Amino acid sequence: MSGGAAAGGVVGKGGPKSFLLGVLAWVVGLVFFFPVFWMVVNGFKTEEEAAADPSLIFDPTMEQYDEVTAETTGLLGFGEAFSNSLWAVAISTFFVMLMAVPAAYALSIRPVAKWRDVLFFFISTKFLPIVAAILPLWIIARDLDLLNTRLLLIVLYTAMNLPLAIWMLRSFFSEVPRELIEAAQIDGASIRGQITSVILPIVAPGLAATALLCVIFAWNEYFLAVQLNNAGGETVPIWVTGNVSTRGNFLAKLSAASTLATLPVVLAGWIAQKRMIRGLAMGAIK
Amino acid sequence: MAATASRSEAVKKLQRREAWRRRIPLLPALLFTIVVTQVPFLFSLWYSLTEWKIVPPEPRQFVGVDNYVDLFDSRFFREAVWTSILMTVFAVLLSVILGTLIALLLDRKFFGQGFVRTLLITPFLIMPVVAGLVWKNQMYSATFGVFNWVIEGLGFDRIEFVSRWPLWSIVIVLVWQWTPFMMLIILAGLQGQSASVLEAARVDGASPRATFFQITLPHLRPYLELGVLLGSIYLIQVFDHVAVITGGGPGSTNVPYFVFQRSIGGGWQFGLASAYSIVVVVASIIIATFGLRVLSGLLEGEDPA
Numbered sequence: 114m115s116g117g118a119a120a121g122g123v124v125g126k127g128g129p130k131s132f133l134l135g136v137l138a139w140v141v142g143l144v145f146f147f148p149v150f151w152m153v154v155n156g157f158k159t160e161e162e163a164a165a166d167p168s169l170i171f172d173p174t175m176e177q178y179d180e181v182t183a184e185t186t187g188l189l190g191f192g193e194a195f196s197n198s199l200w201a202v203a204i205s206t207f208f209v210m211l212m213a214v215p216a217a218y219a220l221s222i223r224p225v226a227k228w229r230d231v232l233f234f235f236i237s238t239k240f241l242p243i244v245a246a247i248l249p250l251w252i253i254a255r256d257l258d259l260l261n262t263r264l265l266l267i268v269l270y271t272a273m274n275l276p277l278a279i280w281m282l283r284s285f286f287s288e289v290p291r292e293l294i295e296a297a298q299i300d301g302a303s304i305r306g307q308i309t310s311v312i313l314p315i316v317a318p319g320l321a322a323t324a325l326l327c328v329i330f331a332w333n334e335y336f337l338a339v340q341l342n343n344a345g346g347e348t349v350p351i352w353v354t355g356n357v358s359t360r361g362n363f364l365a366k367l368s369a370a371s372t373l374a375t376l377p378v379v380l381a382g383w384i385a386q387k388r389m390i391r392g393l394a395m396g397a398i399k
Numbered sequence: 400m401a402a403t404a405s406r407s408e409a410v411k412k413l414q415r416r417e418a419w420r421r422r423i424p425l426l427p428a429l430l431f432t433i434v435v436t437q438v439p440f441l442f443s444l445w446y447s448l449t450e451w452k453i454v455p456p457e458p459r460q461f462v463g464v465d466n467y468v469d470l471f472d473s474r475f476f477r478e479a480v481w482t483s484i485l486m487t488v489f490a491v492l493l494s495v496i497l498g499t500l501i502a503l504l505l506d507r508k509f510f511g512q513g514f515v516r517t518l519l520i521t522p523f524l525i526m527p528v529v530a531g532l533v534w535k536n537q538m539y540s541a542t543f544g545v546f547n548w549v550i551e552g553l554g555f556d557r558i559e560f561v562s563r564w565p566l567w568s569i570v571i572v573l574v575w576q577w578t579p580f581m582m583l584i585i586l587a588g589l590q591g592q593s594a595s596v597l598e599a600a601r602v603d604g605a606s607p608r609a610t611f612f613q614i615t616l617p618h619l620r621p622y623l624e625l626g627v628l629l630g631s632i633y634l635i636q637v638f639d640h641v642a643v644i645t646g647g648g649p650g651s652t653n654v655p656y657f658v659f660q661r662s663i664g665g666g667w668q669f670g671l672a673s674a675y676s677i678v679v680v681v682a683s684i685i686i687a688t689f690g691l692r693v694l695s696g697l698l699e700g701e702d703p704a
Contacts, residue, residue, distance in 0.1 A: 135509030141501055142515035145575065149521050151545060152533045167548050212431060215424030225421045231429070238436040239632050240683040244655040245676030248662055248669055249442035272435035275428060333526040335639045340663060350528045354643070357532065364536055364543055371529040382524040383517055390587050 149375075156369035163365035177369035181356060191373065194352035200263050201348060202331040205270035209278045209327050210320070212271075217282035222294065222312065232283065235276040243273075247340055254341055261345035269337050274327040281326070285319030286312065322389045325381060332378050349374045440680065447673035459670075466674035476675060478650075479657035483635060485566060486653050490573040490637075491630040495623060497574065498581025505582070506589040516586075523579035531643035534572045535561060561644060565651035569640050577634065581626045588622030589615070635683060654679050 155163045157173040184190040216235075220228045250269070251260070259265040289312050297307045313320075335350040342348070356370040357363055382389070447466055451459040470476050505516055522530070538544050539560035547557045561568045592615065600610045638655045645651040647660060654675070656664075662672035 131507070131509070134504060134507065138501075138504040138509060138515050139511065141504065142518040145579070146518040146521055148530075148533055148538060148575070149525065151537055152529075155537060164543055167545050212428040216428035219421055219423075219425040223421050225425060226418065231425065235428075235432060236632075237684055238432055240635075241436055241440060241680050242636050242655050242658070242676060242683065244636075244638065244658045245443055245673075245680050246436070246439040247659070248446065248673060248676075249439035251663065253439065253442070268435060272432060275432055279428060329524060333528075335526070335528045335642075350526055350639075353526070353528055353532070357536075367532060367536065371526075371533060375525050375529055378526070379521060379524045382520060386517065386520055386583075390583055390590070 156372045160362040160365045164362045177365045181370045198348040201266040205267045206327045208271045209274045213278035220283045221286040263346045270331040281323045285316040443673045449670045451670040479654045483653040487635045493574045494577035497578045502582045502585035520579045527639040531640045565645045565648045584626045588619045
């Protein structure tokens with residue numbers, strides 16, 4: 114089957130086999146999407162309907178959305194969690210790109226000596242399990258009075274995404290044809306000129322793909338947020354888990370909250386998917 | 400003589416200046432990464448050589464390698480290591496295989512191709528905590544789960560998936576989330592294949608199977624490696640799914656969750672927990688370095704010359 118599919122990419126003609134493979138792709142797509150679909154559907158039900166046998170026939174209600182976004186004093190509200198997440202994600206991604214672009218440049222276009230070792234060092238920090246660092250981080254943060262602040266999450270999310278960003282961006286930079294840079298040099302363009310007029314336009318899709326991945330990982334991060342930030346700067350994932358209760362039914366409320374929490378990243382990912390594929394294609398090889 | 404010496408001196412100076420000019424753009428990222436990731440690691444190293452219990456509070460004492468001896472004696476630690484290995488290997492392999500098959504399905508023209516791709520990438524974009532909660536409460540659950548509704552409809556008894564197969568309950572959610580990522584990478588590889596080479600193979604009468612194994616697969620090698628590497632990095636650290644699906648139930652406590660349980664998750668044995676984390680870091684780096692090399696070497700041998 115797989116061999117036929119690979120060849121089909123070139124041949125691309127109709128025929129019953131091709132039709133069946135198309136149907137199969139649809140089935141696989143729907144199966145993968147089903148849990149998400151079910152989550153969205155349940156968010157529009159009442160708690161009684163969500164707890165009953167699965168059914169697609171019901172009166173859609175916004176009741177759960179009203180309930181989960183209602184502000185209760187003393188409890189983490191959706192607005193607050195959303196703005197905490199937005200700040201942590203936006204600012205950390207900005208700093209990641211600010212440091213990763215020059216670093217990737219120094220590892221590809223005008224490479225430092227032993228750039229491979231440097232690159233390996235960056236990647237190796239990703240292998241450091243975050244749990245291994247959580248104790249010292251907690252103690253250091255406490256001593257610096259950073260516990261439960263947005264700043265702490267911004268710093269940690271920047272560190273978390275920086276190696277991946279450098280690695281991906283380095284691959285994109287290596288794709289820039291040497292001749293173009295040399296031509297710009299001969300034309301007397303300064304290094305800044307070479308970067309802004311030659312390199313950046315070519316790597317733009319790569320920059321977008323990289324920033325998007327950083328946003329996804331930071332928006333979805335839960336462990337650091339819950340361990341270091343459980344009072345004062347709570348983010349959206351913490352707010353979602355707050356909707357699981359041990360008393361009474363919570364399925365519909367949890368579904369509504371989950372839908373709200375995942376919506377921003379899912380929409381961004383849908384819109385940018387073509388870029389992401391192109392970015393990964395360029396980024397995978399050298 | 401003196402002139403040439405001073406000239407080579409000057410050249411060296413210039414070279415050194417050039418070397419530093421190249422290093423400058425690298426410095427912010429390098430310094431930041433060292434401070435934020437390596438300093439805590441050094442603290443961990445120090446803690447791991449001490450006996451340090453927070454609850455009940457006791458003075459911290461230097462005990463040397465005692466913690467390391469204890470941990471290799473610990474059956475629970477060995478179980479956690481084994482769980483981590485199983486979880487990572489199954490999740491990475493299954494998502495790479497499924498991702499490749501789905502990428503091959505998508506790399507062809509059919510009605511609604513873009514829409515199906517959109518459906519397929521969605522699980523990767525879902526917050527892990529949400530993925531875990533949705534699967535646990537709406538798919539697996541014996542009371543509200545869709546799976547059990549189907550099973551009962553077919554006339555079988557309801558199954559408590561999570562308590563019966565804790566490890567697999569987690570692995571399936573991980574595969575669900577990471578298959579789309581692998582698919583994206585492989586799809587990128589497939590679309591980067593030169594059409595003329597494939598056309599030539601077809602004209603030469605190569606069977607689709609031969610084309611796949613001799614042209615497409617070798618071409619995909621770096622993309623597969625990339626998928627395995629990135630997948631391993633992220634999946635070996637899985638915490639969120641374990642926390643929300645089983646809460647570390649029997650057979651599902653991986654090393655990250657284990658370290659959490661022994662320290663801030665209630666154990667409060669900071670010295671011992673630090674020793675665990677040091678061992679994990681060292682092991683991960685060894686596995687990462689050698690694993691990738693072995694993988695490249697194996698696949699290299701299959702390259703058609």
